[in-house]
Amino acid sequence: MHMSKAVLLSASLGVHAVSAQTPMEKFEFVNFSRVHITDRFWKPKMDLVATTTLRACIYQTETATPRIRNFEKVARKKGEKHEGIYYDDSDVYKALEAMSYSISTHHDSALERKADEWIGKIAAAQLPDGYLDTYFTLNGLDKRWTDVEKHEDYCAGHLIEAAVAYYDATGKTKLLQVAIRLANHIDSVFRLANKPWFSGHEEIELALVKLYRVTNDDRYLKLADWYLQQRGVHSQWGNSGYWQDALPVKEQKNITGHAVRAMYLYTGAADVGSLTGDAAYMNAMKSVWEDVVQRNMYLTGGIGSSGSNEGFTHDYDLPNQSAYCETCASVGMVFWNQRMAQLSGDGRYVDVLEKSLYNAALDGLSLSGDRFFYDNPLASTGQHSRSAWFGTACCPANIARLVASLGNYIYGKSENGIWLNLFVNSNTRLAMGKDSVSIATETNYPWEGNVRLKIDPETPQKFSIHIRIPGWARGEASPGALYRFIQYKQKSIDFRVNGKKTETIMGNGYITINRVWEKGDQVSFSFPMETLKIRAMDSLRNDADRIALQRGPLVYCIEGADNAGSVWNILVKPNTFFHAVPYRILNEPVIALQAAMDQSVPAEGGSQIKIQKKQITAIPYYTWANRGADPMRIWLPDKITSVALNAGD
Numbered sequence: 001m002h003m004s005k006a007v008l009l010s011a012s013l014g015v016h017a018v019s020a021q022t023p024m025e026k027f028e029f030v031n032f033s034r035v036h037i038t039d040r041f042w043k044p045k046m047d048l049v050a051t052t053t054l055r056a057c058i059y060q061t062e063t064a065t066p067r068i069r070n071f072e073k074v075a076r077k078k079g080e081k082h083e084g085i086y087y088d089d090s091d092v093y094k095a096l097e098a099m100s101y102s103i104s105t106h107h108d109s110a111l112e113r114k115a116d117e118w119i120g121k122i123a124a125a126q127l128p129d130g131y132l133d134t135y136f137t138l139n140g141l142d143k144r145w146t147d148v149e150k151h152e153d154y155c156a157g158h159l160i161e162a163a164v165a166y167y168d169a170t171g172k173t174k175l176l177q178v179a180i181r182l183a184n185h186i187d188s189v190f191r192l193a194n195k196p197w198f199s200g201h202e203e204i205e206l207a208l209v210k211l212y213r214v215t216n217d218d219r220y221l222k223l224a225d226w227y228l229q230q231r232g233v234h235s236q237w238g239n240s241g242y243w244q245d246a247l248p249v250k251e252q253k254n255i256t257g258h259a260v261r262a263m264y265l266y267t268g269a270a271d272v273g274s275l276t277g278d279a280a281y282m283n284a285m286k287s288v289w290e291d292v293v294q295r296n297m298y299l300t301g302g303i304g305s306s307g308s309n310e311g312f313t314h315d316y317d318l319p320n321q322s323a324y325c326e327t328c329a330s331v332g333m334v335f336w337n338q339r340m341a342q343l344s345g346d347g348r349y350v351d352v353l354e355k356s357l358y359n360a361a362l363d364g365l366s367l368s369g370d371r372f373f374y375d376n377p378l379a380s381t382g383q384h385s386r387s388a389w390f391g392t393a394c395c396p397a398n399i400a401r402l403v404a405s406l407g408n409y410i411y412g413k414s415e416n417g418i419w420l421n422l423f424v425n426s427n428t429r430l431a432m433g434k435d436s437v438s439i440a441t442e443t444n445y446p447w448e449g450n451v452r453l454k455i456d457p458e459t460p461q462k463f464s465i466h467i468r469i470p471g472w473a474r475g476e477a478s479p480g481a482l483y484r485f486i487q488y489k490q491k492s493i494d495f496r497v498n499g500k501k502t503e504t505i506m507g508n509g510y511i512t513i514n515r516v517w518e519k520g521d522q523v524s525f526s527f528p529m530e531t532l533k534i535r536a537m538d539s540l541r542n543d544a545d546r547i548a549l550q551r552g553p554l555v556y557c558i559e560g561a562d563n564a565g566s567v568w569n570i571l572v573k574p575n576t577f578f579h580a581v582p583y584r585i586l587n588e589p590v591i592a593l594q595a596a597m598d599q600s601v602p603a604e605g606g607s608q609i610k611i612q613k614k615q616i617t618a619i620p621y622y623t624w625a626n627r628g629a630d631p632m633r634i635w636l637p638d639k640i641t642s643v644a645l646n647a648g649d
Contacts (some may be wrong), residue, residue: 347509
């Protein structure tokens with residue numbers, strides 16, 4: 001008898017499948033302000049951002065650089081000139097957004113006073129017609145809205161995002177009113193006047209959707225849609241591939257150009273498609289997404305291989321040592337995949353979100369919280385090191401706002417269901433029917449695979465709980481064919497309600513438990529946390545004859561600091577057994593992987609190579625380069641001939 005893939009998969013997971021078909025279902029992610037996080041992995045990082053990282057951002061923004069000073073100059077009206085780069089206002093807004101999330105989660109009154117101080121200076125710099133951009137206000141308003149590359153609407157988008165976040169966190173409306181006046185100005189100048197225009201650096205599209213959601217004024221949704229419709233229809237600005245303007249958004253199928261701009265654009269397109277019901281947006285987003293994950297995504301979830309355009313080149317061009325993988329692009333991958341997930345109810349998108357979050361994005365923040373990576377390579381001979389700040393300082397505040405807003409990505413809610421997307425020790429309370437339901441997640445993920453959910457409805461009621469089964473736990477190294485596990489043995493996953501095996505449905509990357517829930521009910525399950533070995537497809541020439549390591553959602557690397565300075569002459573065999581051991585990188589407790597592996601060294605005379613055994617330690621990729629500049633690599637050769645490539649990654 002023929003069995004569908006859904007049933008077969010359910011059986012392999014140890015799940016009793018009662019249906020082969022699970023229709024796609026939309027859901028909404030629960031807002032960060034309603035999620036309380038106590039996680040041993042993420043809570044210390046959120047605390048670090050709320051203190052050390054934001055202190056660094058505040059110092060750089062108002063003391064070490066002229067960013068806040070430019071707002072003060074506008075308010076003084078004394079003819080002073082702008083200092084810095086034309087897009088520097090955006091860094092103020094991103095820092096404010098990160099501050100907003102931390103104020104909500106940490107109730108820091110001093111941080112809130114600092115935010116209010118900044119907001120007062122921003123409001124004082126807004127012109128009577130609603131325009132707000134310190135570069136053009138100080139250098140000549142006659143030049144405003146004349147150059148699509150000058151980031152005016154990009155800065156406006158980040159202001160809107162900060163305003164919505166601050167309103168969510170505090171209930172205060174001063175910055176929100178500034179954002180509304182600026183959005184109204186932009187709408188009047190462009191959409192209502194039907195003036196040809198688009199944003200050279202996308203961002204405003206997704207921000208306007210946030211403004212629509214908080215105000216319920218469809219003017220902003222219409223403006224977001226208008227911005228999307230401007231792409232691919234004007235030719236006077238050129239450089240079309242770089243900023244995703246070669247085709248109308250609804251006709252785009254392939255990823256091109258600047259990676260961060262692409263992520264922000266497609267996040268906005270998914271948002272607008274979801275709210276307007278325009279299937280053409282979603283169809284285009286699916287095509288572009290498949291192009292990304294099947295041909296243009298690193299194992300870490302990073303994207304954008306080239307530093308020359310901070311983005312994409314051609315399919316399968318994924319070098320390791322020269323990988324750009326901008327932190328902001330990985331943050332954008334989290335945004336985009338979140339929107340794709342809630343639009344479709346498809347767990348593949350959260351698989352990619354999780355991969356980017358735990359690896360390529362988190363790598364951008366040091367363990368000390370005050371040093372950063374702009375680009376995130378997958379190999380190094382020791383020339384890469386973290387920086388305290390950058391001239392173009394988009395990445396520090398961007399990774400800060402992502403970590404601080406982690407609560408946005410854990411739970412989801414649909415009309416008749418609750419969705420568990422990420423496995424983070426946390427709790428929330430949701431309206432369900434006429435009552436509310438408290439749900440708490442207990443886990444030590446990503447180090448351990450045990451998860452327990454506690455469900456407490458006010459009164460017994462029937463609804464579904466959807467629990468994502470990560471792709472790595474289903475035997476998928478990536479949603480596309482770029483990477484595959486080798487020697488993978490499927491482990492069963494038992495789902496129990498109150499200690500008893502339960503009937504479930506499997507589909508779209510989630511198992512679903514539908515029943516009448518009562519106060520005190522618990523769901524328990526455990527993911528197999530084994531060392532997984534990965535190969536890349538043949539088209540990825542830089543990874544030929546090499547193996548990478550993963551445990552849970554974490555990609556591993558070997559770094560010189562743990563291996564007597566040697567990473568380029570280590571060979572791994574497919575049958576190598578790795579021990580998972582407690583380890584520390586500075587003050588960060590981690591699980592390291594250790595094994596006796598082959599090391600190639602010159603034989604006597606240096607003309608030949610001999611092999612000797614050496615104990616090797618692999619660490620989570622996000623922790624590397626925290627102990628000074630050091631050699632590092634993710635992809636390890638399994639043949640002596642590959643060792644000769646040395647730093648040719």
